[in-house]
Amino acid sequence: MAHGGGGRMTERLIEDVFLPAFVGAELGRRHDGAYLPELQRRLAVTTDCFVVKPLLFPGGSIGSLAVHGTVNDLAMCGARPLYLTAGFVLEEGLEIALLRRVVTDMAAAARESGVEIITADTKVVERGKGDGVYINTTGIGECLIGEAGPWRAEPGDAVIVSGDLGRHGIAILSVREGIEFSTRIESDAMALWPAVSALIAAGIEIHCLRDLTRGGLSSALNEIARARGVEINIDEATIPISEPVRGACEFLGLDPLYVANEGRFCVIVPGGEAPRAVGVLKSTGLALDARVIGALCEGRSRVVMKTRIGGRRIVDMLSGEQLPRIC
């Protein structure tokens, strides 16, 4: 508890664990806040809390996830991620070695994503109250395109997904429930800005970007359909899902359209731009399974899927909780 008291133990924790990992000029100054340099472009801001359980999972940890989740939300605003703040709620008794691992992962993910962690805060709560560590990250990025969002989606637009779905959720579940699948399924968690920036650099007209996190593809598309008042038609046969994930979902009774991803997004572009957009995504090497899975049309605010056997069904928002503490 004394590590959170604001006195000498807090200072030691900062100096021993956080500062060596987060080597940034601003953080090193040890002020209550950080000063940003002059910025030319308009800014986007996003915030996210991370409570994933377990803290370590195949393909990442709460540390890397806390970076990827937030830089990805910036990417979904068409903004290049520049700065992150980090807030930690630590549980009394958390092993320092585990904290160090989380912080190291976080620093590595930040470095790879090209963002600087500019200011941070740490609180400590009693044993049993905090579940190891919760992290908040808030991101600031510079907008490279005009505003993209559901309000710009139009009938006639195509829906593209950037890759196969469901790996993050299944990876978490396999560790949490101690399930061994014949193929080890790793989280898809990764930074999405490189793929988005390739679309921007190619001059693709981007109407809306949305990452497919909590609630999966179905929630993302439903949110867009409702926000814009359009119908979204998707084709089940085109939705990329790997065989191991498909098998795991069948075994567990989960619908992969509702399983969370941490390194997948959908992008909505004018129909005529779609083939080129898919080509650009594939060319980055980061979205080899990118493909068009549907289109927007006039209609009611809903998502309708043509099934593999030729029927049509409404894909509703996630109702209730499929898999808690996924991010």
Add this chain to the structure above:
Amino acid sequence: MAHGGGGRMTERLIEDVFLPAFVGAELGRRHDGAYLPELQRRLAVTTDCFVVKPLLFPGGSIGSLAVHGTVNDLAMCGARPLYLTAGFVLEEGLEIALLRRVVTDMAAAARESGVEIITADTKVVERGKGDGVYINTTGIGECLIGEAGPWRAEPGDAVIVSGDLGRHGIAILSVREGIEFSTRIESDAMALWPAVSALIAAGIEIHCLRDLTRGGLSSALNEIARARGVEINIDEATIPISEPVRGACEFLGLDPLYVANEGRFCVIVPGGEAPRAVGVLKSTGLALDARVIGALCEGRSRVVMKTRIGGRRIVDMLSGEQLPRIC
């Protein structure tokens, strides 16, 4: 738990509780992030997690505290608070009425402080894991002065405190431990920007600002002394502490120099500017007890106090934990 799943229940929570309170154009758009308007000045950024226990206390709640704590850190950067992000970790079973109270307090404090809550995130953790609600706020402000910080403090500078010390910590403790004092002691939590902006408007040369939160006056001054490599001499007789707080501290065996405040700061200015700075602070009506309590001099990185009985003692950083979960 379903309120955190990212599906329909999450949407309902957002629409029923958060959106009605946080009426801002950006939040209402329901995107993953917020776009800021073009800003002319340099920005300061700060982040803070709030885990105060109990959630409601005399003079505020975790909701108002989460606003004041962060806008005050911006003020300590000499920056006018403009925007806040809000991240919530909710415990399963938290009463919606209590959440509504917290969110309403937060919205009121934001309105009074002139900041807009531009984007937010909610996670839910299992019963027993989250202690009601934890809040992270990250603040963005525009700098109205050049950088102020410990690195600008100089020997010969005066140390001014903005008001009486210790009320926040004692208010929290009285509720938590069920102690009744003859006088009800209310938290001093309040926004500090109006007082800081008055100093700026008056043209006072501000070298360093620091709010006196966790670890109290002693930790703030020790941090400055160490960061700058100077000795800070303070005079016990000049330090403003109300009689009820002094009595409570004696009763509880606490040193008021280490008790947390949430609406008090110290400002370091050139010695010659000090009387005018005190006058400006008093004139705002928000810092009636403002006064000079000490000065910086060449020496070792430490804080030395002239006691009431004429002795001298080193005021060290808080060692261990005087009062956990204070903010």
